[in-house]
Amino acid sequence: EIVLTQSPDSLSLSPGERATLSCRASQSINSNYLAWYQQKPGQAPRLLIYEASGRAAGVPDRVSGSGSGTDFVLTISGLEPEDSAVYFCQQYGNSPRTFGQGTRIEIK
Amino acid sequence: QVHLVQSGAEVKKPGASVTLSCKASGYSFTDYAIHWVRQAPGQRLEWVGWINAANGNAKYSQKFQGRLTITRDTSATTAYMVLGSLRPEDTAVYYCARVPLFGVALGAFDFWAQGTMITVSS
Numbered sequence: 001e002i003v004l005t006q007s008p009d010s011l012s013l014s015p016g017e018r019a020t021l022s023c024r025a026s027q028s029i030n031s032n033y034l035a036w037y038q039q040k041p042g043q044a045p046r047l048l049i050y051e052a053s054g055r056a057a058g059v060p061d062r063v064s065g066s067g068s069g070t071d072f073v074l075t076i077s078g079l080e081p082e083d084s085a086v087y088f089c090q091q092y093g094n095s096p097r098t099f100g101q102g103t104r105i106e107i108k
Numbered sequence: 109q110v111h112l113v114q115s116g117a118e119v120k121k122p123g124a125s126v127t128l129s130c131k132a133s134g135y136s137f138t139d140y141a142i143h144w145v146r147q148a149p150g151q152r153l154e155w156v157g158w159i160n161a162a163n164g165n166a167k168y169s170q171k172f173q174g175r176l177t178i179t180r181d182t183s184a185t186t187a188y189m190v191l192g193s194l195r196p197e198d199t200a201v202y203y204c205a206r207v208p209l210f211g212v213a214l215g216a217f218d219f220w221a222q223g224t225m226i227t228v229s230s
Binding site for chain 1: 143145152153154155167169170203205212213215216217218219220221222223
């Protein structure tokens with residue numbers, strides 16, 4: 001199965017700064033079927049990005065995804081207090097679907 | 109407005125079975141699949157299995173083969189997951205999530221339920 005490794009494990013940034021999160025796959029992901037999700041404490045995960053760079057409905061354009069093959073990046077510009085959460089990647093191009101371990105963003 | 113509502117938390121003894129439900133509303137049930145995912149304490153999310161709500165075909169992670177059954181009732185717009193031969197390591201929060209069968213965000217988990225805590229303990 002494909003192993004997804006996210007880095008860093010956590011980030012502490014100030015409002016207005018940019019967050020860059022990495023997700024590296026142990027092998028190439030078919031059709032760049034890589035998604036990013038946001039999860040806040042006590043809440044269900046929320047889809048942010050699909051197919052590596054497609055923005056889900058209602059997601060602000062300061063959130064963007066890029067990458068292909070084995071290396072993917074989630075970028076959140078102009079950080080706001082509401083962005084404090086855990087972000088995880090998921091590949092759904094190969095069976096079984098697998099998830100990264102998550103990156104926690106703290107807004108100072 | 110899309111809603112996925114799961115059944116409540118359960119405590120089970122080792123060897124028992126548990127049935128979880130995932131009630132869908134606010135969208136066309138048969139245009140989507142329902143996937144089940146779990147997260148054990150301190151662990152990353154783990155895919156369990158899924159069902160095509162349109163035709164009822166289900167597929168399971170090899171890890172759960174033989175003790176997992178996923179079904180759906182289209183009239184009740186509800187998906188069910190039955191996990192048997194429970195072990196303490198099955199203790200986790202179980203989520204159901206909706207996945208488009210076609211169109212935008214095909215294959216991605218575009219809406220999740222709130223999760224159900226299953227505790228397996230003697």
